[in-house]
Amino acid sequence: MARIHSFVPVTAVGELNTDAGHRPAVLLSST
Numbered sequence: 001m002a003r004i005h006s007f008v009p010v011t012a013v014g015e016l017n018t019d020a021g022h023r024p025a026v027l028l029s030s031t
Helices: 002-016 022-030
Strands: none
Touching: none
């Protein structure tokens, strides 16, 4: 459950930073 909860904000932040290309950075930071 924790993983899903953590994935929700990560996805939202990633979508917001998609233009900046910070999606991979956010995913790596969350991992």
